[in-house]
Amino acid sequence: MRSLWKNATPNKAFVLQQAAWLCDTADAVGRPGECKFGSYSEWEFDFKVGCPNTPWAESKTLKKYGMSRICDDFFGFDWFCNIGAFWMCNDGLARNADQISKGQMNAVFPNLHDVSNAYVAKKLTNAVRCSLERVPHEIRKKFSAKSIRKGMITEIAMSPFITLFNVCARSGHWSGTSLESYMDCMNPLRSLPADNALHGNPLNMEPVMPDIDAVGGGNREQVEALLEELFVVDVPDFKRGGRLRIILETCFASMIRHLPEIVRLCGGHCLVASTLFRAAEMIGLTDARYPNLNPKSVLLQWSEMVSDKYRQEFDAAKLKTMNSSADAGALFNMLSQVARDVKELKEEKRNTELELAKEKALTDYLSQQNETL
Numbered sequence: 102m103r104s105l106w107k108n109a110t111p112n113k114a115f116v117l118q119q120a121a122w123l124c125d126t127a128d129a130v131g132r133p134g135e136c137k138f139g140s141y142s143e144w145e146f147d148f149k150v151g152c153p154n155t156p157w158a159e160s161k162t163l164k165k166y167g168m169s170r171i172c173d174d175f176f177g178f179d180w181f182c183n184i185g186a187f188w189m190c191n192d193g194l195a196r197n198a199d200q201i202s203k204g205q206m207n208a209v210f211p212n213l214h215d216v217s218n219a220y221v222a223k224k225l226t227n228a229v230r231c232s233l234e235r236v237p238h239e240i241r242k243k244f245s246a247k248s249i250r251k252g253m254i255t256e257i258a259m260s261p262f263i264t265l266f267n268v269c270a271r272s273g274h275w276s277g278t279s280l281e282s283y284m285d286c287m288n289p290l291r292s293l294p295a296d297n298a299l300h301g302n303p304l305n306m307e308p309v310m311p312d313i314d315a316v317g318g319g320n321r322e323q324v325e326a327l328l329e330e331l332f333v334v335d336v337p338d339f340k341r342g343g344r345l346r347i348i349l350e351t352c353f354a355s356m357i358r359h360l361p362e363i364v365r366l367c368g369g370h371c372l373v374a375s376t377l378f379r380a381a382e383m384i385g386l387t388d389a390r391y392p393n394l395n396p397k398s399v400l401l402q403w404s405e406m407v408s409d410k411y412r413q414e415f416d417a418a419k420l421k422t423m424n425s426s427a428d429a430g431a432l433f434n435m436l437s438q439v440a441r442d443v444k445e446l447k448e449e450k451r452n453t454e455l456e457l458a459k460e461k462a463l464t465d466y467l468s469q470q471n472e473t474l
Contacts, residue, residue, distance in 0.1 A: 102177030104234050106186075106363065109372040114190045117372065119228035120177070121187035122210065123249065126225065128180045128299065129168050130253040130272040133225050133246035134218030135160045139209030141336055146347045147289055152308035153348050154289035159273040160218060166273060169289040171308045172411075173300045176359035181311070185352030186373050188332055194349075195333040206336060222246045253299060260298035267304070271295035306422040311354035315410035316388075316403045323386060328353060330380040358411055360404045 105120040125136045138158035143165075147154045150169065157168040173179040187193040196206055205211040213221050225246035233241045250272070257268050269276045270291035284291065294304040313324055325341065328349070338345040356363075356377065364374050381396035388399045 102183075102232055103366055105228070105232050106177065106373060107367040107371055108231075109190065111372065114372060116228075116231070117183075117186045118191045118193075118210075119224070119231070121183045121191075121193070122213075122221075122225055123228050123232070124178065124180055124183035125209075126246075127178070127249045127253055128170065128296075129155075129157045130250055130257070130295070130299075131157060132160050132250055133222030137210060137213035137216075137218070137221050138163075141207040141209060141338055141345065144338075144345055144348065146345065150289050150293070150308065152289070152293075152310065153351075154287075156287060157273065164273070164286070166270070166286040167289040167292055168271075169293045169296045169308065171293075171296050171300055171302070172311065172355065176355075176363055178300075179355055179359065181352045181355035182359050185349075185356045188349070188352065189356070190372055190376060192333045194336050194339050196335040207338075225249065257295045257298045260304065262304055263294065263298055266291075267294040267298070271299075303419060303422040305425075307418050309411060309415045309418050310351050311358045311407050311411045313350050313354040313357065313407065315354075315407045317390075317406075320388060320403075323384065324350075326384045327380055327386070330383055331376065354407050357400070357404050358407045361401065 102120055102123065105116045105123075109116045122136050125131075125139070126133070129135070135158060138160070139155065143156045145154050146152070147169075153170045155168045155170055156165045158165050170180045172181060176182045184193075196211070200206070200208075200211045203211075203214070205214055208214050223246075226244075229244050229246060229248060230241050233244060254268065254272060257263060257271065265276055266280075268274070269281075272295075275281065293308070297304050297306050314321075316324065331353070332339075332349065334340050334349070336345075337343060339349045340346065356373065360374060360377060363371065367374065369375065369378070377400060378397045381400040384396075386396035386399050388394070388402065391399055391402055394402065
């Protein structure tokens with residue numbers, strides 16, 4: 102993913118769309134081609150759960166099920182960052198007359214609607230191999246779009262305490278029982294444990310979202326100005342006051358949060374970073390708390406604010422989960438006992454070594470005495 106972001110230029114912005122396809126599919130543990138069925142009309146921000154719910158369609162049966170979305174510490178696997186970059190650099194929320202006439206106003210990826218699943222899978226395979234540009238060709242060609250789903254399920258399955266129901270709720274597989282017919286498949290909470298497993302969190306941890314309001318309420322109009330400068334929005338639900346505006350703001354906050362890492366790994370000239378910096382300059386971004394900073398530096402200060410608030414809330418949510426989880430408590434007790442046992446073994450080993458050293462010293466002394474006699 103890093104190589105796709107790094108290689109993106111104004112003339113090669115399509116690679117960020119490829120990155121969005123990859124991330125959307127991987128995060129949903131989806132089959133190749135399933136990302137083409139995404140529809141904004143089904144999206145919502147679930148305030149009770151605390152994250153977006155972007156229902157996913159299973160390509161074999163067209164069965165739909167809820168899909169939670171949470172953050173990641175690496176921008177390349179952060180769904181919000183990748184979708185935000187697609188919207189920003191590929192005008193992903195803009196619609197032309199032809200797309201509107203075809204009923205694609207709410208299609209997440211309109212340009213995939215006129216092609217077959219096999220064609221989408223081929224595009225994803227190319228994107229996977231492009232993201233592995235430093236890998237030898239003989240190894241790289243072994244990876245395909247199917248590798249995405251295989252890798253994600255493997256990652257989830259290695260998480261402690263994960264269940265078959267957790268995995269199936271995320272991947273869309275049938276559990277082999279009739280229980281699923283009695284479950285609310287659209288409830289994003291069902292897919293959240295496996296989502297947490299994918300991103301290295303405790304399974305029952307509550308979602309934490311980056312918040313652009315971390316920059317201060319007094320800067321709200323400048324935030325809106327940045328959003329207007331960065332995103333061409335034709336989809337009504339994402340316009341100011343729309344029901345999905347909060348998802349657009351969260352994606353923007355995610356890009357701001359990851360900005361220093363993007364600059365470090367991809368360079369300040371990469372398309373995402375340069376687009377954000379240019380927008381800050383275009384609106385003359387300022388902050389009364391930093392009167393001597395230029396727009397670029399102000400944006401980096403905002404990044405620190407968003408990141409600090411996210412980290413504080415994330416740590417608090419993680420601690421809350423660990424304190425309230427019986428499994429976590431049992432695991433903690435077990436690890437504590439193991440630590441005590443290891444300490445005792447080390448002490449016994451040290452004492453044994455001391456005794457052996459004393460006996461050796463005494464033996465050497467007696468040998469010297471015998472030689473003297």
